[in-house]
Amino acid sequence: MDNKMVSPELETHIHQLASQQPDDPLCAYLYDLDSLKNRIENMVSVLPNNVALFYAAKANPMPEILATLAPYIAGFEAASGGELCHLAEQNIRKPLIFGGPGKLNSELKTALELGVDAIHVESITELKRLEVLTHTLGVVAPIYLRMNIDIGNITLSKLAMGGKPTPFGLDEEDLDNALSIIKKAERLSLKGFHFHLMSHQLEAGRHIALIKRYFDMVKQWQALYQLDGLSINVGGGMGINYIDPGKDFDWPYFCDRLNQLIIQEGMETTQLRFECGRFISAPCGYYAMEVIDIKKNFGEYFAICRGGTHHFRTPSAQSHNHPFVVIPKQRETNNILTTSDIQNICLKNQAVSIVGQLCTPKDVLARQQLVEQLQIGDYIVFTLAGAYAWNISHQAFLMHPAPKFYFF
Ligand SMILES: Cc1ncc(COP(=O)(O)O)c(C=O)c1O
Known part of the structure; x- marks a missing residue:
């Protein structure tokens, strides 16, 4: 060693x-909070203009970590009512995203009362429950639909949340139904699509291919359903190389390639989001x-x-x-x-x-x-x-x- x-x-x-x-x-x-601060500053400094970096608090929700990151990032992602309340208690005044499977009505209610920036909807049932809640509370729910899609021949990493049968996100088959529910609902406001298909990604090139796939899918859906001005949350998943610590995911190279991809695909006006955890705080x-x-x-x-x-x-x-x-x-x-x-x-x-x-x-x-x-x-x-x-x-x-x- x-x-x-x-x-x-x-x-x-x-x-x-x-x-x-x-x-x-x-x-x-x-x-080492100094090194955390340097790391997040460096990460943010090379992001393409239309990309916002959120921190997935599940990676490490310690108040000192959150407070160190807060000035540099766009906001925080919570994956439970517990995380959501914890984040709210930190008084860091940054937008919050609420995601994760199996959300309780009480958790959805908390999210709406806290005025979260986005709720990532995982299923049709959740969408319907949310709609009822928006009526009861008289508020609008800003939502992203979390999608699980076929990723063709792009290789999955060792921890995959999508691209194969998993409990996460909506199947493409359900999109039609989800969009018609949203269309009829008075208080469900569709803000975008969310994807988090894998963690432990060590290959920047492979991650670019994955993001290109997300772009392709969203463009297809936008054309098919005449959707406009939607954002895309492309998740987290950038990996840390525990076996060969010198060979981590190459963030600057990745951001450079992403910038090229955004231009190539004409996505400059689409708001993109990351919600990274491990790569930031490990x-x-x-x-x-x-x-x-x-x-x-x-x-x-x-x-x-x-x-x-x-x-x-x-x-x-x-x-x-x-x-x-x-x-x-x-x-x-x-x-x-x-x-x-x-x-x-x-x-x-x-x-x-x-x-x-x-x-x-x-x-x-x-x-x-x-x-x-x-x-x-x-x-x-x-x-x-x-x-x-x-x-x-x-x-x-x-x-x-x-x-x-x-x-x-
Ligand atoms: C929906 C979602 N977003 C973001 C993350 C953060 O992933 P990572 O720590 O690999 O960046 C996870 C991790 O499981 C997740 O499930």
Whole structure:
């Protein structure tokens, strides 16, 4: 593992945090808000003129993350009534989008009362329920129809929400019915179409092909149904390369190609939206675990660390070995532990599995990864832990305490 993947500043914060609780091994999430700010500024600076970038709060809804992003983005996407209320409570005064399957009447009502910018409608039933609510409340619902479409020979990524049978969005077959319901409804205002067909997209070229497909479909529908002035939300899904962290989705190249596509397709006056999550916030987060024990079992080494997948489910959710660096504990003499002979285990150029404290063999964050040197008391710091990490984890399992949270 490459130590250059974390900044000296982060190392200092880890040592400081550890020194604040000398009797207990460290377990903490750390978030680099400066790097998040730089990242979002850079992302927004290369967007084509008619594209607005929203943040999908499901990736990481922590107030500090939302507040850091708010000045740079067009708004936030919420995928539940809980997220919607959480976003509203932050008082960030940015447009909100409400999406997601299985919306409750109470959630739709909240969305209407909050005056959201758009509700992404997932089904005919939802459309009808929304219509009833608009009458009861006497308000207009701004809606986008979420569509699941055939994407021909464009390759799906490993996490596909569309382009095949899924619970998400309206089938093209339902569009006719949906549009006639909207036409007759007094208070349903169609603002556009929404697509989010896949996450974990690493290939910019492939994503451009997907967006071209969305453009083609919308143009077809506009001609067929005489629709005008509609926007297109093209979702999120730009991927983070956890296996080869240098080879992420190439955002500047993608934006350049998108700009060309917009001109080529005559879409300059169509408002486009992204709602990205992972690609925005993953790189700013770190999950640090102190090594409690090192042992050998059936010929393989295991480093048992404070915490586990109940804090950081990302590696098991994605079935990957999560990238990490080892930060040696600051030791008094020559990096050698002196407190106890028992602790004097030092792996050198050795493959080791990084596991947590849970009594399940599934509590593995990285399997048989080579480390230059590792001792009890060192810190394993997982990078790219700022999205779909703490908030997707089974935090209550075994009642271990939560990690510390630190923003710098
Ligand atoms: C509808 C919708 N929009 C946006 C996102 C954000 O996707 P990502 O974090 O891959 O950008 C998701 C993720 O599941 C989603 O379901």
